[in-house]
Amino acid sequence: MVIRCGLVTVNKEPVPLKGIEVEVEVKDHVATVVSTLHYENKEDKAIEAIFVFPLPADAAVCHFSAKIGQTEIVADVKEKQEAREEYDDAVSSGQQAFLLEESEQSPDIFSLSVGSLPPGESASIRLEYVTELAVEADDGLRFCLPVVLNPRYQPQGSEGRGIQVTSVPASLVPYSLSFSARVSSPRQVSKVDSKCSLEPLQYLNKEQTQALIKLAAGHKFDRDVELLIYYKDAHQPTAVVEAGKPSAKPGTLMGDAVVMLSLYPEFPQAVMSSLATSGEFVFLLDRSGSMQGARISSARDTLLLLLKSLPVGCYFNIYSFGSSFEHIFPNSMEYSEKTMEQALKKVKEMQANLGGTEILHPLQHIYSQPCIPSQPRQLFVFTDGEVGNTKEVTSLVKKNSSSHRCFSFGIGQGASTALINGLAKEGRGHAQFITGADRMQPKVMQSLQFALQPAVEDISVTWDLPKGVSVTPLSPPFTNIFQGQRSLIYAQLTGQSSEETDDCVTVKYSLAGHLFQSKLGFTLQPTEDTGLTVHRLGARTLIRDLETKETEKDGEVKKKVVDVSIQSGVSSSFTAFIAINKGSRKAIQGPLLHRRIPVARICSTSQRPSSGICSTSQRPSSATFCALGAPAKVKKGRRDLFMMKSPFCPLKSVADPIFCGGVPCNSAESSNEKPRDPLLQLVSLQKASGCWELNPALAAVLHKTNKQVEQTKPAKVNGNVWATVLALVWLHGLKSDAQVEWKLLARKAVSWLVAQNAPCMTECVIAGNTLLGCSVEKDVLGL
Known part of the structure; x- marks a missing residue:
């Protein structure tokens, strides 16, 4: 009988993974992440350990190596099937082998196989990747180290194999995590926030442009490690030119210089103040079992805010899905008091009771509905993102991208970054993540403002370079630009010039019938001390773009992906990292024991x-x-997970x-169930036209009696006008910190008031301030 010792799973199987160390280097808006995984076989037989874990979907995995004793083996990138066969052959012959591969269904899940680890042997695996940091609504840069991997639901009849995950409750993850991050930027690091417990922020210089962040001891794996990094003057355009690899052939991606441009187009205020008053707004809500509790409650509140904020004259519909899907109306209906109330009644009844996560079928139904003339379709998708057919879903969105824009929201820990970011990218929209105690409403309302912005059209990128230098874009063509949001451009620069010129790139676009442009100047002189980070991010961008074009019949695209992946050392869905310790050949006594490393789930x-x-x-x-249980039998040869x-x-x-x-x-x-937020109570009383009615319910939200509200009303003022002014004064005076949530519905209320041409507005505002104890100026209200 084998004596079980060391770390064990809930199935009482030893766990060879003892701990994970993560070191992060953040330079401006790019992060380099180095993870070291420590393995030890405490059993009396050789084992094969398999670890399926999440990484950011846009990460460029660029280094993989193993250290056994004093021997270090650096992995090579090879075509995936070739790498799998080499791994199986090595393990079968008693050699230690290591295989790292990306899931074929979702680029945010990787599998690490540690093969033929002898009894008493230790090994350290080093994994390195680079990734861009996403810009949040409040200008913070979001870094996320995924540690929670919820099993992905594989819909019936979907393409490909399921993504199989061994998971245990977060409290039972049997290995430790240590984490530290070093941040540096040309601009001051103003603060760092996190949902996780951190040690106090340490500034490393007096200018406060460098800082050290450490995770407090005892991380429980109950959430991803998320950092929000804030720089002073974050919206500054930047250009980084990185020299090619000296040993690489000139004219190749790694042999030439690569430039990374970060642009922040600013739209004229006159255009931004005229938000669209038309559109077809389709909301698609996940009601699968994993949305139970706080998630579905927050989603209902968010739909209330969205419905109240829609412009008069638009069209809308609400879909919800699980194993099946439902819709409130057979097709999108014109927004009115009647249709809004019908929808709100249905929203209040929504529960997370529809079973699985069949997101593909409702999307197919939505796209089968004809678009409404002069009403641009805007799709909002709310999901915890735990599906196994990610590529199938994002491909469908891309296929229909010309007919709509897609805004996606990942809810909770473990949401698939590949799905959420993929929906937005392929749908020419914007992605947001809501984790921990985040309020969903501010992020969703920011996306609604994006959806109401005039669509940017005719986007072009023009390069002004010296003679002898040519440019090859690595990024796909722009399909969308939003006010204040970063746009990244990667390009390969071939050739050299003896001239010292001011080089520049110009992005031109049409907005609301007017032509605008954003220009950024840069120098061809390479930036110092960047390693090959920019090259790897550029290669990753090119690989991801090519992968979306690949079909079963298009062998040329697959070949190009494999070539770029091998040349750059960056992983892809068609390649894998393989490392073999050729000096470790030793006959195996009996079959290898298979050990699945569990990951955290909530x-x-x-x-x-x-x-x-x-x-x-x-x-x-x-x-x-x-x-939770024991693995199914595994056939000889490279097997499905x-x-x-x-x-x-x-x-x-x-x-x-x-x-x-x-x-x-x-x-x-x-x-x-918590007491309802007073803001949401007030919002729920607003009419579709934008006004409020003077009644006891409104008085109760304002913490006044109906008599107090009636008696302080100016004599010549209509009751609904008075109620609407009171609501606006209350919002501006007492809920200014939540302005992003009520800004659009307040704008609708002001438009209604202006249309009434009501007298005594100044008197109304003064009376409202007196009643509510506020000091809001009439001009602030927009009247």
């Missing part, structure tokens, strides 16, 4: 039913299982429970 241990019976009568249509089957609960996925033992599986994020 689910507490109390959710495992002791009876072995699931308490729900609803059964999913797709046979994917909770990732196997599915972990649970003896407890035949649900489709831990990520999408309906109930497991009577307890919602994401109860860590659930909460009891």
Whole structure:
């Protein structure tokens, strides 16, 4: 009998992964991440350890190596099938081998196989990647180290194999994590926020342009490690020119210089003040089991805000989905008081009770509906992003990108960055992530403002370079630009010039019938001390663009992806990293023991039913299982990542429970019903036209009696005018910190007031200030 010692899983199997060390170097808006994974085999037989884990979808994995004792083996990038065969051959012959590969279904999931680790042997795996930092609504730069990987739901009939994940509740992850980040920028680092516990921020110089961040001890794996980094004057255009690799051939991607340009186009205020008053707004809400609790409650509140903020004269509809999908109206309806109230009644009844995460079918139905003339379609997708057919979904959005813009929202820990970012990128929209205690409403309302901005058209990029230097774009053509949002351009610069000139790139675009341009000057002199970071990010950008064009019949595109991947040393869906310790050949006594390394999921241990019976009568249509139990048998040769089957609960996925033992599986994020936010109470009383009615409900929200409100009304003023002025004064005077949430509906209220041509507006504002104890100027209200 094997004595089980060391770290063990919930299935009492030893875990060879002892700890993970992560060091991050953030330079301006680019992060280099180095993860070191420490393995030790404490069993009496050789093992193969398989670890399926998340990475950011846009990361460029550029280094993979293993250290056994004093021997270091650096991996090579090879075509995926070739790498798999080499790995299997090495393991079968007793050699230590290491294989790192990207999932074919989703670029944010990787599999690391550590093969033929002898008894008592230790190994350290070093993984390095570079990634851009996304710009948040408040100008913070978001860095996220994913540590939570919820099992991905694989819809029935979808293409490809399922993504199989071994997961345990966050409290049972049996290895440690240490994390530190060093931040440097030409601009001052003003602050760093995080949902995780951090040690106090350490500035490393008096200018405060360099800082050190450390994760406090005892991280529990109950959330991703997320940092929000704020620089002073963050919206400054930048240009970085990086010299090519000396040993690479000139004229190749790695042999030439590569430039990275960061642009922040600013639209004229006159154009921005005229938001669209038309459009077809389609909201698609995830109601799968994993949305239970706080997630679905926040989504309902967000839909309330969205419906109240829509412009009069637009069209709208609301879809929701799980294993099946529903819609409030058969087709999009004109926005009116009647249709808004019908929709709100349905929204109040929405629960996370539709089972799985079949997002493809509702999208197909939406795209099958004819577009409404002169009403540009804007699609808003809300999901926790735990699906296995990511590429199939994003390909569908890309196919229909000419007919709409897509704004996506990833809800909760473990949301797939590949799905959320992919929906927005292919749909010419914008992506947002809502994690921890984040309020969904501010981020969603910012995206609604983007959707109401006039669409940018006829985008072109023009390069002004000296004679003898040519440019090859690595980034796909721009399809969208939003006010204040960063646009990145990567390009390969071939050739040299003896002239010292001011080089520049100009982005031209048409907006609301007018032609505008943004120009950025730069020098061809390479920036110092950048390594090959820019080259790798440029290669990653080119690879991702090519992968979206690849089809089964297009072997040339696949070949180019493989060539770029091998040349740059950056991973792709068609390649893998392979490292073999050729000096470790040793006959294996009996079959290798397979050990799956568990990752964290948001689910507490109390959710495992002791009876072995699931308490729900609803059964999913797709046979994917909770990732808790023993692995299915693995065939010889490079195998599919196997599915972990649970003896407890035949649900489709831990990520999408309906109930497991009577307890919602994401109860860590659930909460009891809280008293309703006064802001949302006020918003719920607004009419579709933009006005409020004078009634006891409004008085209650304002914390006044109906008599007080009636008696202070100026004599010549209509009741609804008075109520609307009071609501605006209350918003500006007492809820100014949440202005991003109510800005659009307040604008609609002001438009309604102006249309009434009501007398005594100054008197109304003064009376409203007196009643509510505020001091809001009439001009501030926009009257």
